[in-house]
Amino acid sequence: xxxxxxxxxxxxxxxxxxxxxxxxxxxxxxxxxxxxxxxxxxxxxxxxxxxxxxxxxxxxxxxxxxxxxxxxxxxxxxxxxxxxxxxxxxxxxxxxxxxxxxxxxxxxxxxxxxxxxxxxxxxxxxxxxxxxxxxxxxxxxxxxxxxxxxxxxxxxxxxxxxxxxxxxxxxxxxxxxxxxxxxxxxxxxxxxxxxxxxxxxxxxxxxxxxxxxxxxxxxxxxxxxxxxxxxxxxxxxxxxxxxxxxxxxxxxxx
Numbered sequence: 140x141x142x143x144x145x146x147x148x149x150x151x152x153x154x155x156x157x158x159x160x161x162x163x164x165x166x167x168x169x170x171x172x173x174x175x176x177x178x179x180x181x182x183x184x185x186x187x188x189x190x191x192x193x194x195x196x197x198x199x200x201x202x203x204x205x206x207x208x209x210x211x212x213x214x215x216x217x218x219x220x221x222x223x224x225x226x227x228x229x230x231x232x233x234x235x236x237x238x239x240x241x242x243x244x245x246x247x248x249x250x251x252x253x254x255x256x257x258x259x260x261x262x263x264x265x266x267x268x269x270x271x272x273x274x275x276x277x278x279x280x281x282x283x284x285x286x287x288x289x290x291x292x293x294x295x296x297x298x299x300x301x302x303x304x305x306x307x308x309x310x311x312x313x314x315x316x317x318x319x320x321x322x323x324x325x326x327x328x329x330x331x332x333x334x335x336x337x338x339x340x341x342x343x344x345x346x347x348x349x350x351x352x353x354x355x356x357x358x359x360x361x362x363x364x365x366x367x368x369x370x371x372x373x374x375x376x377x378x379x380x381x382x383x384x385x386x387x388x389x390x391x392x393x
Contacts, residue, residue, distance in 0.1 A: 140168060145178055147323060150187060150353055153197045160194035186314060187353045217344045217368040220389040222246040224366050225307060225342055229254060233304040236332040237263050239288035239325060240309020242342040257301065259294075259328050261287040283322060290324040298331040306336035308357065310343040312350035313371075315378060317359055318343075319352035329356035338363045345369035359384070 145168050152159055152167070164175035179195050182188040188195040222245035229235070231252045237243050239260035247256075247263045253272040258264060261282065267275045280291025291297070308329060312319045318341060320326045333339050339362050348371050359382045366387045370376065379386050 142178060142181070145170075146182060149178065149182065149195075153188065153195070158191060158194060158196035163194065185353075186351055217389075218242045218245050220368055221342050221344065221366050222249060224387055224389050225340065226250065228305060228307075228338075228340060228364070230304075234302065236303045236306040236308075236336060237267075238306070238308040238329065238332075239263070239286065240342065242309050242344075243307055246307065246342070257303065257332075259288045259290065259325075261289065278328070283324065286322055286325065288322075288325055288328075290328065294324075294328055295331045298335050301335055303332065303336040305338040305340060306332045307340045307342065308333075310341055310347045312352035313341075313343055313348050313375065314351070315374065317355045318357040318362075320354050320356045321352055323354045326354035326356035333357055333361050340364040340366065342366050345371065348372055348375055 148167070149159060149164065161172055161175045161179065164170065164178060165172055179188070179190070182195060183190055188197060218241055222242050225246050226249050229250055229252055232254065234255045235257070237247060237256050237258040237260065239258070239262070244260065244262045244266060247266040250267070250270070250273065255274045255276070256263070256267055257276045258267070259278050264275060264277055267273050278289055278291060278294050278297050280289045280294070282289055308318070310318045311321050320329065339357065341357065341362055341364070343365065345368050359378055362382065362384050364385045364387065365379060366389065368389050370388055371379070371386075376386070
């Protein structure tokens with residue numbers, strides 16, 4: 140078993156049990172203690188786990204990453220204000236990638252222009268399928284029931300030959316080294332879409348700057364615009380300015 144496969148299974152175990160020892164890793168995967176230690180070091184360096192006596196556990200803030208259905212209700216007013224601002228970047232006749240995200244689903248509800256949309260989100264497909272002037276496309280494949288997106292093994296190759304005017308993405312967490320997501324497959328799709336897009340817009344509530352998640356989907360140097368509801372913490376403002384990213388705040392009095 141490759142290290143990446145082990146790490147994914149370790150994270151799945153941590154999601155259920157919150158902590159895991161070196162011995163547990165050795166027993167579960169029949170590997171040496173040195174291999175288990177290397178796995179632990181990689182997870183810690185990625186920020187997806189923290190070291191404990193004899194093993195690892197999930198960061199305290201992991202509970203901030205809610206399941207999709209729970210996130211729909213969380214910070215709904217902030218999400219709506221961000222999605223309405225994002226609506227200003229939708230232009231007639233353009234090609235868009237719409238991410239699987241509660242904010243982007245709010246945007247999908249508001250769009251009323253003739254555009255071409257590619258999405259792996261079940262909710263976006265359902266919403267946009269009711270709009271006759273929008274051409275909707277999806278990669279299809281297997282459905283992730285928990286976070287409501289489609290994925291198939293050759294999804295990265297599927298993007299070859301496709302070009303988007305704009306990719307509009309959500310975020311599970313925003314860290315000093317990029318934008319992170321809960322599912323590895325979802326992050327891979329975002330990575331592929333970003334590489335095929337002329338403009339990349341990230342929509343995220345202020346709370347996402349306080350979270351941690353598992354898989355990086357977007358690097359700072361790939362982002363053109365960030366729309367959020369409050370001024371981010373100063374460390375992120377510095378990063379945003381250093382990469383010449385346009386920052387849009389929807390609640391200027393917050």
